[in-house]
Amino acid sequence: MTSLTVVGTPGERRVTLFAEACARYGLREPGVVPWTAVLRGEDLRLEPGTLVRIESPGEDAEADALLRGPGEPSRVGGGGAWHAALTTATARIREAVERTPGAVLLADVDEIAVMFDKRLCHARLSAAGVPVPPALPGPVGDYAGLREQMDQAGWGRVFVKPAHGSSASGIIALHASADRVRAVTSVELAGDGLHNSLQVRSYEDEIDVAAIVDMLAGDGLHVERWFPKAGVGGRTIDLRVVVVDGTPTHAVVRASRTPMTNLHLGGERGDLDVVREKVGPQGWGRALDVCARAAACFPGSLAVGVDLMIGVGWRSVAVAEVNAFGDLLPRLTGFPGGGAEGLDTYDAQVRAIAARRTAGAR
Known part of the structure; x- marks a missing residue:
């Protein structure tokens, strides 16, 4: 019988839903390698011949701290550290599969790294002729640089995206003209930095908008022309x-x-x-x-x-x-x-x- 192993967060619904699907197809329940074990550098031992699926780390607070460093899970930022840690961890998974007889990885870890870098993903799609919105050439280092590049491109409306991230974390829909700025985002600007919020809000004070963009820019930005x-x-x-x-x-x-x-x-x-x-x-x-x-x-x-x-x-x-x-x-x-x-x-x-x-x- 086919053996499956999932790298994921035990008990998390992604892992559970996949296990339930395996049961419906008469497969035995997949083994689970916790993301925290991979991120801590523990020795990864796999069953010979197993098929290895990589799942999202999900919302596990310990995994998030190992990926981004300690801090409030709701904080926005740390995407560069997150991406570097994820890339290192998935490389360790690939190495474990390669040294296990008959084991097969059901994903390409290099592709995962590209998909979690919006700049690289956009470039790959564009090179293949897949329609994507035009993007600023970058790099965009701060709000002043963003406005300068928008002016040069003749764009008044853009989507500002952290290079690494998901679930719309840190994304800003920005409309800027000579006399008005409006940023729509789920980012909450607080005294201790930026936090994710379930409430989408608007900022129209350019000082606030500049502060948000400047804080996000440290991890890299990908900026696309607004697609109506x-x-x-x-x-x-x-x-x-x-x-x-x-x-x-x-x-x-x-x-x-x-x-x-x-x-x-x-x-x-x-x-x-x-x-x-x-x-x-x-x-x-x-x-x-x-x-x-x-x-x-x-x-x-x-x-x-x-x-x-x-x-x-x-x-x-x-x-x-x-x-x-x-x-x-x-x-x-x-x-x-x-x-x-x-x-x-x-x-x-x-x-x-x-x-x-x-x-x-x-």
């Missing part, structure tokens, strides 16, 4: 599309009255049927093709989550990000025609793993 997104019912929308083994299988519409559509920031799940009707059959096919092409830039990854923006007018699309751990969509089954109808994202991945093993045994 389509809307339904007074809410802007985008899609999270999960691509499994090269095929788009699941999609969720995220709708919000703010520029940030993330569900944990007040975004809501929209109606995929409405979106498909708006773009039409050919437009839907083009959208899925773009997602497949984005995923093809990371061929060593079993599954990725592609954040797809649809432009005003429902004709243009652009990829905002590709997420190495973008498959956490509980209770969402595959969309019609995607080949994973009735399956959640974890079922689809376990099925793909089983199919690969069967093909390899022939």
